[in-house]
Structures are given as C-alpha cells and as structure tokens.
Amino acid sequence: MALPKTSWQLCLLAILGGAVSALLVIVFTLSIDLLQQFYLTKLGDYTSLSGISRLLLPIIGVCAILLFAWLTGYHYLRAGIPFVLHRLKVSYGIIPFKNTLNQFVGGVIALSTGFSLGKEGPAVHLGAACCGYLGSKLHLPFNSIRTLAACGVAAGIAACFNTPVAAVIFVMEVILREYKVHMFIPVMLAAIVGSMITQSFFGPSHGLEFFSNVSLGPEHYLPLILLGALLGCLASAFNHQLVLIIKHFQRWHIVTRLLIAAVITGTLGYFAPYAMGIDSSAISFSLANQDQLSVLFLLLLAKFLMTIFAIGLGVPGGIVGPILGIGAIAGTCGALMIMNVLPGEYAASDFALMGMAGFMAATLNAPLAALLAVVELSNQVELIVPAMLSIASSCLVAGQFFRNRSVFLMQLDVLKLSYRKPPIESSLQKIGVTGAMKTEFDLLENPPPEAIARVLTSAKNKALIIKKPRQTGCEYYFAEFNTPNQGPPAETVVKHKMTPLSSQETLAEAYQALGEQRCGAVYIYHRTEDNILGYITFEQIRRYLLEGKLRS
Structure with missing residues (x-):
C-alpha cells in the first residue's frame, strides 16, 4: 500500500x-x-x-x-x-x-x-x-x-x-x-x-428527474453557445465577488461575520423566500414562472447575493447546490432573453439544465464533472452534446476573458491556505517509505573504528547502522566508505547521523531530512524509534528522481 x-x-x-x-x-x-x-x-x-x-x-x-x-x-x-x-x-x-x-x-x-x-x-x-x-x-x-x-x-x-x-x-x-x-x-x-x-x-431518484425530456436540436446550438457565454460572465462575477467578500471581511471576528451573513440572508428571504435553502425550491420556482423575466431576474439576484455572502462570511455549508440553483435560474433567464434576439422555440426547462451545466463548469473549472453531474441528476443522456456546447463556451469565456479559475482555489489563495507543493515533493508524496526502504543492514552498538571498517568490507550488500546510547536516548549513524575522486585510492569511513522517520511517512519527508546535506540515510521505525524496519539513502531518492527507479 x-x-x-x-x-x-x-x-x-x-x-x-x-x-x-x-x-x-x-x-x-x-x-x-x-x-x-x-x-x-x-x-x-x-x-x-x-x-x-x-x-x-x-x-x-x-x-x-x-x-x-x-x-x-x-x-x-x-x-x-x-x-x-x-x-x-x-x-x-x-x-x-x-x-x-x-x-x-x-x-x-x-x-x-x-x-x-x-x-x-x-x-x-x-x-x-x-x-x-x-x-x-x-x-x-x-x-x-x-x-x-x-x-x-x-x-x-x-x-x-x-x-x-x-x-x-x-x-x-x-x-x-x-x-x-x-x-x-x-x-x-x-x-x-x-x-x-x-x-x-x-430510493433510486437522482433529484432532477422532474425535468421533461430535452428537445434540443442543431437549430438550438447557436443559442446554447450564446447562453454559455452569458454563463461564463456570470460565473466570473460570482467567483470574483466571492473572493472580494472573503478578502474584505477575513480580519473581522467570526461572530460578526456570521451575524452579517444571517441578517443579509434573512432580509433577502423576507422578500424572496424561494431563494432560501438549497437549490430545489429555486429551480421549481423558475420553471413555474418561466415567462416572467423580471421576477426571475430578482430571484437570480437574491440567490446570487445570499450565496456569496453565506460562503464568503464563513457559514458552514457547500457551494455546489446553490451553483446549480443559480445556473438553472440563469439558464431560464437566458432562454427568455435569447427568444427576443433569435427566432425559434425554446423550452425553458431545457435551458435551465444547460444553465446548471455551464454555470457549474465555469465556476468550479470542472467541465467533465459538471457534464456528468447534470446528466446523472436529470437521468437524460440526450443532453450530452447540447451541454458540452454550453460548457465549452462558458469555460472559454470565463477563462480567456476574465481569467477565472476554480472557486475553491481562489478561496484558498485569498485565505492563504496551502494547496500546492513543489513538483519534486508532490512526486515523492505518492510513495511511502516502507515501499522504498532497504531492509538488509547490520546493526552495531557503539563499535570501535576498526570494527566498522571490517564489517563494511565483509558486508558489501548490506548497510551498517551504528547505535550510540546516550543519556537521553539512542542516536543512530549510517556508515559508508568515502573514496576520494583524486589522489591515492585511500578509503575512509564516514558516519552520517540518521534521522528517524515513522513507517507512515513518504519519500517527501525523507527528502526533506536529507536534502540539505544531500548524502547519508534515514531509518524507518514502527511505533517506537528503536524498532528499526529499514533505511533509505539519499542516493535512492536521487536515483528515483532521475531515473524513476526506487532501488539501486
């Protein structure tokens, strides 16, 4: 493992x-x-x-x-x-x-x-x-x-x-x-x-199966592209406004922040009750009032503000549910606006689904997850191609024109929470030390120098670990021959102090322990530091990084 x-x-x-x-x-x-x-x-x-x-x-x-x-x-x-x-x-x-x-x-x-x-x-x-x-x-x-x-x-x-x-x-x-x-x-x-x-x-219900079967053909592809562009703009505004709220209020005490979020939610809920809660009530209301653009626009604005203030001010909850609700309302509004520009028949429920897919994809920067989420939630495979058009245009507009990224990564950046590691460390984190350690070694307790040289000479395929008892515990050293690159072939024994690593650690921690001196080894223990399982040398880590091989 x-x-x-x-x-x-x-x-x-x-x-x-x-x-x-x-x-x-x-x-x-x-x-x-x-x-x-x-x-x-x-x-x-x-x-x-x-x-x-x-x-x-x-x-x-x-x-x-x-x-x-x-x-x-x-x-x-x-x-x-x-x-x-x-x-x-x-x-x-x-x-x-x-x-x-x-x-x-x-x-x-x-x-x-x-x-x-x-x-x-x-x-x-x-x-x-x-x-x-x-x-x-x-x-x-x-x-x-x-x-x-x-x-x-x-x-x-x-x-x-x-x-x-x-x-x-x-x-x-x-x-x-x-x-x-x-x-x-x-x-x-x-x-x-x-x-x-x-x-x-x-039961087997997915939650959005009340949507009627989609009836989107090639004649709707251009409206879907336009809808995706609108969704990309809205998603970018959503992400950037959310980040601005987090940045502005992050120094405020959590009590003040949550109370502000509660007052905003309660005030907006007083006038727009369908914007409260998870996405289902907002979606149902938008489908029931699909011909009232002004009402839907006000609902969209209320849902938009409620969500960014709740998330931005730290109320514990998720963002994907409201994103689906905002996307459905935005898709319905988009259908009504596009009707006034392009001739044709448009089913608001179809555009609501496309709005959910496009807005989720652009907000999270996760096009494939958004596509499959909407397909599974509605249980309609037929919307794959139309949804792909909406998703592609929304992600393209959001990324190219507004430099939009995943809302989660933008939140982490503004909160100064680490989520990236250097490439070397990320690669080494994937391998546990017990999968790379060598288990053949000789353990000597405080031996004289001549004994160290004798054991190293006789045990060519084994490492020599030296145990030195101290009043505060034991220290371990890794012994090896050091042959000079120039001059007469004289070998001297070099002892490197070993850092203990738990058997749960990865090669990233071993590299951090050895990276500064770029030599020596760490020893792997289980439960207690004196229960040695094996060792890992810096040369093993270097060889893996250069050649992809764990064992020399």
Whole structure:
C-alpha cells in the first residue's frame, strides 16, 4: 500500500470507508429533515413561514452555530471543500475531529435555517474526515491515507446526490486534480458503495428527474453557445465577488461575520423566500414562472447575493447546490432573453439544465464533472452534446476573458491556505517509505573504528547502522566508505547521523531530512524509534528522481 499501485487491501478499505462515510452523510441529511419538520409544513419550503419568521430564522441559526463553535473553539469552525483540499496537501487528508464536529452540527443548522448553501460541502468534509481517521488509526502509509480520504469524498458526494459517476470525476478533477489508475479504482468502488447505500434509504431518484425530456436540436446550438457565454460572465462575477467578500471581511471576528451573513440572508428571504435553502425550491420556482423575466431576474439576484455572502462570511455549508440553483435560474433567464434576439422555440426547462451545466463548469473549472453531474441528476443522456456546447463556451469565456479559475482555489489563495507543493515533493508524496526502504543492514552498538571498517568490507550488500546510547536516548549513524575522486585510492569511513522517520511517512519527508546535506540515510521505525524496519539513502531518492527507479 506504500507504492503507487492498485492494491486489494486499499480497495477493501475504500469499500469499508465509503460505506461508513455514506451512512454518516445519510444521518446528516436526516438530521436536516428532522430539524425542518418542527417549523416547516414542507421540507425546504420557506414560503410557509411569515416574513418576520424568515427574517429571524437565519439569525437564530447563526446564534446556535456560534454557541457550539464557542464550546469547541472558534478556530475549529473552518470546514468545507477548500479546507479539505488544504488538508489533503498539508496532512494527507487527516482532518481534526473538532473541525468535523463543527461541520456536522453547523452544517445541519445552517441548511435547516434557510441559508443558501448545499449539502455537498459537509458531505465532502465528513467523508474525507471519516476515511482519513480510519487510515490514521490503522497506521497506513500517508500516501494511502490520502487516497482513502479521496474515497470518502467520492462516497459522500455519491450519497448526497446519488451520482456515482459524477462523484468519481469530481474527485479526480477537483479534489485530487490528477488521474491515476491506482487511485481511480478505490475511488470508484467507494462511490458505488455510497450510491448503493443512499438508494437503499431514499430510493433510486437522482433529484432532477422532474425535468421533461430535452428537445434540443442543431437549430438550438447557436443559442446554447450564446447562453454559455452569458454563463461564463456570470460565473466570473460570482467567483470574483466571492473572493472580494472573503478578502474584505477575513480580519473581522467570526461572530460578526456570521451575524452579517444571517441578517443579509434573512432580509433577502423576507422578500424572496424561494431563494432560501438549497437549490430545489429555486429551480421549481423558475420553471413555474418561466415567462416572467423580471421576477426571475430578482430571484437570480437574491440567490446570487445570499450565496456569496453565506460562503464568503464563513457559514458552514457547500457551494455546489446553490451553483446549480443559480445556473438553472440563469439558464431560464437566458432562454427568455435569447427568444427576443433569435427566432425559434425554446423550452425553458431545457435551458435551465444547460444553465446548471455551464454555470457549474465555469465556476468550479470542472467541465467533465459538471457534464456528468447534470446528466446523472436529470437521468437524460440526450443532453450530452447540447451541454458540452454550453460548457465549452462558458469555460472559454470565463477563462480567456476574465481569467477565472476554480472557486475553491481562489478561496484558498485569498485565505492563504496551502494547496500546492513543489513538483519534486508532490512526486515523492505518492510513495511511502516502507515501499522504498532497504531492509538488509547490520546493526552495531557503539563499535570501535576498526570494527566498522571490517564489517563494511565483509558486508558489501548490506548497510551498517551504528547505535550510540546516550543519556537521553539512542542516536543512530549510517556508515559508508568515502573514496576520494583524486589522489591515492585511500578509503575512509564516514558516519552520517540518521534521522528517524515513522513507517507512515513518504519519500517527501525523507527528502526533506536529507536534502540539505544531500548524502547519508534515514531509518524507518514502527511505533517506537528503536524498532528499526529499514533505511533509505539519499542516493535512492536521487536515483528515483532521475531515473524513476526506487532501488539501486
């Protein structure tokens, strides 16, 4: 499991971790439904509340979130997909328990009290945390824990939307940002398990199957390209305004920020109740009022502002759900505007689906994930080609004219959270030390110099590790002959002090320990530093970087 190869052990753990992650996401979803039953006549329908109730509900929700965050520590309130991306880079997907606790409780409260947020952010966090915890408790190599955390993400998304294929592509395109077979197979298995479990609880529905079958032909391709261009502009405005809000308010205390988000959400919800909550109510309203451009435009503006302030000010929740809602409303508005420019018949529901695909693709910079998400959610393969046109034009306009990037990466940049590693370190992180270490060595305890030379001469294929007891513990040294490049062939014994590395570490940590002196070796231990399993030399790492070979 330490090597970048497909292993049945990791696949088995992916199935187990995916099942637990999916069950956790189902408990999260049921908790939201249970809480909403106390004050809503229908789940997600905030129109049943009075205007004053809609104004006060988000404020009450934020007070509950802040109370729980105060008990655990405000700095543990950070959660969601950007935080998971950060933890995957800096700690191989191992997430602090208190962050996960705040994500669960805060997410349930926020999604129950009308904030324009999605379930996928908490689902990603909960899945990654669950599988990362499993891997760390089993003392797996860190590179395997990273893959296992990605499996939890896939299971969480599949359990949230019942879209296993889109979940796999989302993980590869957005979370890991690389396609490797040894990662793809366990991630795929976890997504399948997540989807199977959610189907057993909620049935086979995908959530958007109420859309009628698409009726888009070649005569609609030009309008779809124009729609994509509009969506690209809107997505760029969404991302950049979100970043501006984060940048402006990030020095404010979390209490102030969340209260501002609650007041904005409550005020907008007072006038536009369909903009509150997750995407389903906004989509249903836009389809029911597809001929009223002014009403839809106001709904779009309210949903847009609610989402960027909720996400930008730190309310725990996801962004993909609101993105789908904004895309559907924007697609319907686009259809009405294009009707006035180009002749022809346009079905607003078809353009709503295209709006969802194009806006999601441009916002997340994930065209393939957006395409498959909309196809699976609507259960309509026929929209692939039209959706590709909308996605291609929206991504092209957003990237080329507005320099738009993934909203998650833009958030990480403005928050100054690391998500990149140097190419050398990224390459070495994929291999655990136990997969590259040498296990043949002689261990001598405080030997005299002549004994060191004698053992090195007799054991040509083995390394010599010297143990020197100290009052505070033991120190280990790696001994080797040093033959000068010039002059008489005289060999001298050189001893390099060895740095201990846990068996969970990767070659990246070994390189960091040896990179400055560019010689010597590290020793690998299990549980205790005196339980030596093997060693890795700098020459091995250098050879791998130059030739792709692990063992010399």
